Amino acid sequence: DGGITQSPKYLFRKEGQNVTLSCEQNLNHDAMYWYRQDPGQGLRLIYYSQIVNDFQKGDIAEGYSVSREKKESFPLTVTSAQKNPTAFYLCASTPAPRHRGDGYTFGSGTRLTVV
């Protein structure tokens, strides 16, 4: 079955550490997105990518980095510069950006906790 796989499901980070969250899709979707979810704040866009080797900052990109070397993969690195990284992180994808009537397919999320 096609879908988006996020790993790990739970991740613990020590102060000052960088961690990388994995997002892989086999839907042949062009566009991929990373969101952060905090209680009562809905979804906030971190980074998005419309095509391989290209990505743009979202609304809260500070302290995060991404890469898009393959169509299927869009990993998110939470750097030590992100002062409050404890949150639920969601990856999503959608077919080619010109298909504006398509919604997102979401992964099952990664819960990151700073210890």
Place this chain on the structure above:
Amino acid sequence: AQSVAQPEDQVNVAEGNPLTVKCTYSVSGNPYLFWYVQYPNRGLQFLLKYITGDNLVKGSYGFEAEFNKSQTSFHLKKPSALVSDSALYFCAVRDTLTGGGNKLTFGTGTQLKVEL
């Protein structure tokens, strides 16, 4: 710019009663509108969408939504609520005129609680 508002943080309803979760939007052109549901510690699941045509859209699990252009609303409804409908519901919008990555803008979510 596109935006969406969900005015209620939580909606409580008794099982068997009808439910409504409210959503209003703002776009420059015409909207594409979506509803998603999220269960605890899970990703969002697609429920239904409005692109064009009939203002009443039917979706998964017996849910439906009514597009009202004059009121810029897209409220989610179900005739008879189930306890298993208890979850977090998100409305989302995409403007037909917007460039910028085909992004959806999400509301802050409404927690639905269905009680026996």
